[in-house]
Amino acid sequence: MKQKALFILLTVFVLSLLAIPLTAQDAVELRITWYNDGNEGEVLRDLLDRYQADNPGITVVVDTIPYADLDTTLQPQVETGNGPDMARVTDVARYKPYYLDMRPYMSDADAWEANWPSAIIDWMQKDAEDTGLYGFMTNATVTGPFINRTLFEQAGVAVPSDEKAEVSWEEWVAAATQVAEAVSSPDNTVYAVSIDRSGHRVWGPALSNGATFAQFDENGNAVTDDNGNVVYTVDSPGFRETAQMIVDWHTEGITPAEVWVGAGGSYASGRDIFVNGQLVLFMSGSWQVGAFATNIGDAFDWEAIPNPCGAGGCTGMPGGAALMAFSETEHPEEVTALMEYLSSDEILTEFASRTLFPNYDVRLSEHGVDFQTDLPAAKNSLDTFAAEIPHISAEAWVLQTAKNSFALNTGIRERLTQVITGELTLDEAIIRIQEEVDEASAAS
Amino acid sequence: MDTTEGNIIARKPGTSPISLITRAVSWFLGLGDYIFAPIQKRVGHVRMAYVFVLPNLLIFGIFILFPMLLNFYYGFTSGESILPENRTFVGTENLEKLLQCDNYLDPNTCDEDLFWRGVSNTGLYVVSEVTLLVIFALTTALALNSNVAGRAFFRSVFFYPVLLSPVVVALIWKWLLQQDGLLNAFIVSMGGERAPFLLDGGWSQFWVIIVGVWAQMGFYTLILLAGLQSIPADLYEASSIDGANAFRTFRSITLPLLMPTMFVVLVLSLIRAVQVFDHVYVLTNGGPGTATLFIVQYIYRTAFSNRNFGLAAAASLLLALVLLLLTVAQLRLGRRVDAT
Known part of the structure; x- marks a missing residue:
């Protein structure tokens, strides 16, 4: 009898434990998958804490993962319906089938739409008929190089862009090599140049050198195949010239081999080497400014320089990260409300100001952003990158937004590395990249 | 009471x-x-036994059997989606692509050159790592089986790396081997030049083998040590009375009686070497170039970086076939060893 009474007591206890989550159902937890280039994670947390304080029923959890793992983590999650409510992504086209159309839940969808250039809205939408609103840009980026001006001064070498407006890659690398040779010592190797291990980073110099990956029809639209994928041709004199230039940097030992050779199969950057003052010219992009302001500060003079020029112009690559909402969320209203808060003029301006990230948002362009830094290097660099935006070529926008560009990006990164290590010739690498791009287009 | x-x-x-x-x-x-x-x-x-094993069978079914069947299906499909219903059935197209080669000894002549680079690298790794592993583990086990001072301490020391996560192992070694790592700092302090331990294909292949041996040797040493301790002591006494020297004793008593254990070690290490991934992924990520790209990493990269789940699944089917053959060989040879 006693045992039965105990059993009943235990059952009641277990049921009462199960009842706790039922009573707590009013609380909504939203999850954001996020990555950091600089301090934006801290700024986001601060903004979210304020939102949570004003909305006691909402908790926002930020799952921060390394950028290199972003897509391998996110894609299986969203495809299987186990994704986050929101995620910060750079490959916006990749997740198009899985975005949440926030338009029905928005307080003022038309105002939201008016805040963004049409190219950005188009990038996020599935096709020309789609009117959905799926996310917003957390930051705009432009690729471009940085230099360590202090090293130029120590070496007594003139900075080429001080002397003329349009400087070629050849001229920049020659000057940087001269600097590196002058300031290197047995205890401290200084490298002339490094470019991020990314096909995306190679596209800018390649287009500037005259590469033509995409073809355009008489209306100026990129030619597409039956699946709507942009038709890419890898082989062109401009691409060959750029690829050979990067291979030569390695052969001559003027670039740190860790970045392209030592990274295996993933994205890598020479950022730390530049921060350590061991790199004269670093080809990366505007997203590094915040990190440099924090990690370099005024330890030496650094600055962004205009993109080097060639037969195809002086283009960088556009880009940026977008915070996108996913359709599998159980709380579309709450997600939309949070997205509206984060993309509101006041909050987005504060985010841009504190992270030193420019944005494509029309309002921010109109009233400007007072970037919170006393560092002239950071302010000047942001100005330089802003001045680069008008020089971005039409083809650069195609490369950035087309769904099948990822294959060209990955193919260039991996196959070019094989050329550097001597596993392939450049001819073989170009054939392989073309095959991979064609296969990816056929599969998507 | x-x-x-x-x-x-x-x-x-x-x-x-x-x-x-x-x-x-x-x-x-x-x-x-x-x-x-x-x-x-x-x-x-009588049927209650089935009730008790049911939870385990469910776990096996959901987490092992079902993914295996799914992988089998994926191997015959194409497309970017991870969901089976959104994939296109393409028959043996993926397998044909993987196996299409003009010259299997030259990956550049293969349709899927990276797969064959993975096969070639894995072959080299398996042969080198397993050979070194067995030699070092046997030597260490023999040393630990003797009356050496601090025997218990050394057993723990050799077993310790086994307790570490492969990721931790790889990070420790990366810290030692990278261009500005501890080993190069030492070389430079001695007046030498930095060696490209992780930036040169040959060096990288060498170090992933060494790290693999270092990390796993303790486990196999322990197995061999158990085998050594199961050999009756009176056989050694008899050989001593007969005047056999140490080498003769080892050749005529230790080695034959240790063969079943050696066989287990050989097969286990062989299967594990074919599946090598974790420490290499952290240490070199398959580089430089594709010098340390092994089959499992090829599968991972094809699936998650190139988004070709069908090709990756087909490659994993081929890998499973190799492992199946190794397991069958283990069972057959194991019976033969037991019989002798």
Whole structure:
């Protein structure tokens, strides 16, 4: 009898434990998958804490993962319906089938739409008929190089862009090599140049050198195949010239081999080497400014320089990260409300100001952003990158937004590395990249 | 009940802490009766065994069998989606692509050159790592089996890397081997030049093998040590009386009697070497170029970087076939070794 009474007591206890989550159902937890280039994670947390304080029923959890793992983590999650409510992504086209159309839940969808250039809205939408609103840009980026001006001064070498407006890659690398040779010592190797291990980073110099990956029809639209994928041709004199230039940097030992050779199969950057003052010219992009302001500060003079020029112009690559909402969320209203808060003029301006990230948002362009830094290097660099935006070529926008560009990006990164290590010739690498791009287009 | 100086003293049950715990456990286990008694009534006590293994079978089915079947299906499909219903059936197209080669010894002549680079690198790794592993593990086991001072301490030392996560192992070694790592700092301080330990194909292949051996040797040493200790001591006494030297004793007694254990070590290390991934992924990520790209990493990269899940699944089917052949060989040879 006693045992039965105990059993009943235990059952009641277990049921009462199960009842706790039922009573707590009013609380909504939203999850954001996020990555950091600089301090934006801290700024986001601060903004979210304020939102949570004003909305006691909402908790926002930020799952921060390394950028290199972003897509391998996110894609299986969203495809299987186990994704986050929101995620910060750079490959916006990749997740198009899985975005949440926030338009029905928005307080003022038309105002939201008016805040963004049409190219950005188009990038996020599935096709020309789609009117959905799926996310917003957390930051705009432009690729471009940085230099360590202090090293130029120590070496007594003139900075080429001080002397003329349009400087070629050849001229920049020659000057940087001269600097590196002058300031290197047995205890401290200084490298002339490094470019991020990314096909995306190679596209800018390649287009500037005259590469033509995409073809355009008489209306100026990129030619597409039956699946709507942009038709890419890898082989062109401009691409060959750029690829050979990067291979030569390695052969001559003027670039740190860790970045392209030592990274295996993933994205890598020479950022730390530049921060350590061991790199004269670093080809990366505007997203590094915040990190440099924090990690370099005024330890030496650094600055962004205009993109080097060639037969195809002086283009960088556009880009940026977008915070996108996913359709599998159980709380579309709450997600939309949070997205509206984060993309509101006041909050987005504060985010841009504190992270030193420019944005494509029309309002921010109109009233400007007072970037919170006393560092002239950071302010000047942001100005330089802003001045680069008008020089971005039409083809650069195609490369950035087309769904099948990822294959060209990955193919260039991996196959070019094989050329550097001597596993392939450049001819073989170009054939392989073309095959991979064609296969990816056929599969998507 | 208790007895003191011949007097029987009656004691109330359940007053000592141990007795209380025993009763609590007994009561808790008794709760199982409420669940299992009705089931046993229904299925009978003979079939109750199936009821008890059911949870394990469910876990095996959901987390191993089902993904295996799914992988099998993916191997014959194409497309970017991870969901089976959104994939296109393409028959043996993926397998044909993987196996299409003009010259299997030259990956550049293969349709899927990276797969064959992975095969070639894995072959080199398996042969080198397993050979070194068996030699080092046997040598260490022999040393630890002798009356060396601090034997227990050294056993722990050699086993310690086995307890570490492969990621931790790789990070430690990366810290040592990278261009500005500890080893290069030492070389430079001695007046030498930095060596490209992780930036040169040959060096990288060498170091991933060494790290693999370092990380796993303790486990196989322990198995061999157990094998050595199971050899009857009187055989060694007899050989000593017969005047056999150490080498003869090793060749005629230790090695033959250790063969079944050696065989287990060989097969286990072989299977594990074919599946090499984790420490290499962290240490070199398959580089430089594709110098340390092994089959499992090729599969991972093809699936998650190139988004070609079909090709990756087909490659994993081929890998599974190799592992199946190795396992069958293990079973057959194992029986033969047991018989001798």
